[in-house]
Amino acid sequence: MNIGIYIYDDAEVLDFSGPFEVFSVASRFLKESEKFNVFLISENKTTIIARGGYEVNSKYTFTNHPILDVLIVVGGVHTKEVKKQNVITWITNQAKSTKLIASVCTGAFLLAQAKVVTNHKVTTHWEDIEDLKNDYPHLDVIKNVRWVDEGNIVSSAGISAGIDMSLHLVSKLHSNDLALKTAKQMQFDWTKNN
Numbered sequence: 066m067n068i069g070i071y072i073y074d075d076a077e078v079l080d081f082s083g084p085f086e087v088f089s090v091a092s093r094f095l096k097e098s099e100k101f102n103v104f105l106i107s108e109n110k111t112t113i114i115a116r117g118g119y120e121v122n123s124k125y126t127f128t129n130h131p132i133l134d135v136l137i138v139v140g141g142v143h144t145k146e147v148k149k150q151n152v153i154t155w156i157t158n159q160a161k162s163t164k165l166i167a168s169v170c171t172g173a174f175l176l177a178q179a180k181v182v183t184n185h186k187v188t189t190h191w192e193d194i195e196d197l198k199n200d201y202p203h204l205d206v207i208k209n210v211r212w213v214d215e216g217n218i219v220s221s222a223g224i225s226a227g228i229d230m231s232l233h234l235v236s237k238l239h240s241n242d243l244a245l246k247t248a249k250q251m252q253f254d255w256t257k258n259n
Contacts, residue, residue: 066101066102066134066135066238067102067104067131067132067133067134067135068088068101068102068103068104068133068134068135068136068137069103069104069105069106069125069130069133069135069136069137069159070084070085070103070104070105070106070136070137070139071106071107071136071137071138071139071156071172072105072106072107072113072115072121072123072139073107073108073113073141073146073152074113074114074115074142074145075114075115075116075141075142075145076113076115076116076139076140076141076142077115077116077139077140077141077169077170077171077223077224078115078116078117078119078121079224079225079227079228080139080140080141080169080170080172080224080227081105081115081121081137081139081169083169083224083225083227083228083231084103084137084139084169084227084228084230084231084234085103085105086228086251087228087231087232087234087235087247087251088101088103088231088235089101089103090247090250090251091235091239091243091244091246091247093250094243094246094247095239095243099239101238102131104123104124104125104130105121105122105123105124105125106123106124106125106126106127106130107123107125107126107127108126108127108149108151108152108155109126109127109128110126111123111124111126115141116141116142127151127155132162133159133162133163134163134164134165135163135164135165135166135167135234135238136156136159136160136163136165136166136167137166137167137168137169137172137227137231138156138166138167138168138169138172138175138176139168139169139170139172139227140168140169140170140171140172140173140174140189140190140223140224141170141171143171143172143174143175146174146175147174147175147178152175153175153178153179154179156175156176156179156181157179157180157181160176160179160181163217164217165217165218165219165234165237165238166181166217166218166219167218167219167220167221167230167234168187168189168219168220168221169220169221169223169224169226169227169230170189170190170193170221170222170223170224170226170227171189171190171193171223172189172220173187173188173189173197173220174189174193174196174197174200174201176218176220177197177200177201177204181218182201182204182215182218182220183203183204184203184204184205185204185205185215185218186204186205186206186207186213186215187204187205187206187207187213187215187218187220188206188207188208188210188212188213188220188221188222189206189220189222189223190222190223190224191208191222191223192223193223194206194208210222211226211229211230212226212229212230212233214233214237219233219234219237228251228253228255229255232244232247232248232253232255235247
């Protein structure tokens with residue numbers, strides 16, 4: 066199963082590294098044929114400078130990534146990203162073909178701009194709840210939760226909540242038992258959604 070995580074300059078580091086770690090740890094418990102193939106995707110260059118000057122290389126760009134089963138759109142300084150038509154179009158197109166699309170933190174703004182979420186229940190970082198409500202008034206923005214599951218669209222609150230959401234995705238895509246094993250291996254307290 067191909068799980069692509071979209072990253073960009075000024076992305077929040079834990080927004081992409083947390084989910085990446087969850088899926089790679091979960092794969093340790095799976096047979097070769099069941100493993101999650103998780104990788105980073107960027108728009109058109111492979112070296113990204115995330116928050117705090119953290120340099121990271123994506124494995125793929127928009128032009129050469131494999132077909133995705135799951136797309137995770139991360140947060141960070143998203144204000145430039147929502148204005149990039151190439152990015153928004155790519156997210157819109159991926160949402161048509163993936164089994165599941167998810168956002169971490171302010172990645173929800175990109176899903177909203179791409180009209181992947183329109184009148185859905187969503188969440189984001191607590192600091193950005195009001196902005197998301199104001200910018201996209203048709204969304205049902207939920208606060209005080211770690212993630213919101215709308216079937217094939219899942220959104221999470223800020224930063225570390227992306228780990229909670231990714232464990233939820235493991236339970237959804239494989240099994241709750243695997244999610245619990247993964248959380249234990251990561252020494253992560255994954256108990257409830259608030």
